[in-house]
Amino acid sequence: MAAWLSQNAGNIIIIAILLVIVSLSIRSMIKSKKSGKGSCGCGCSHCAMQGKCHSAKK
Numbered sequence: 001m002a003a004w005l006s007q008n009a010g011n012i013i014i015i016a017i018l019l020v021i022v023s024l025s026i027r028s029m030i031k032s033k034k035s036g037k038g039s040c041g042c043g044c045s046h047c048a049m050q051g052k053c054h055s056a057k058k
Contacts, residue, residue, distance in 0.1 A: 005012070
C-alpha cells in the first residue's frame, strides 16, 4: 500500500487540489445565489429575462 501511495503521490495531490478548487467554486456559486446576485455578474437591467429569474424583493 505504501508503495502504491508513493508511486501515485503526484496524482493524489493534484486530485486533492482540484477537489478543493471545485468545492470552493460551488460554495461561491451557492453563496451568491442565496444573496440574490445573478450568475453573470453584470446585473439584470439589460437581460431579456430580467423579470423571470429573480423574484422581486419585498
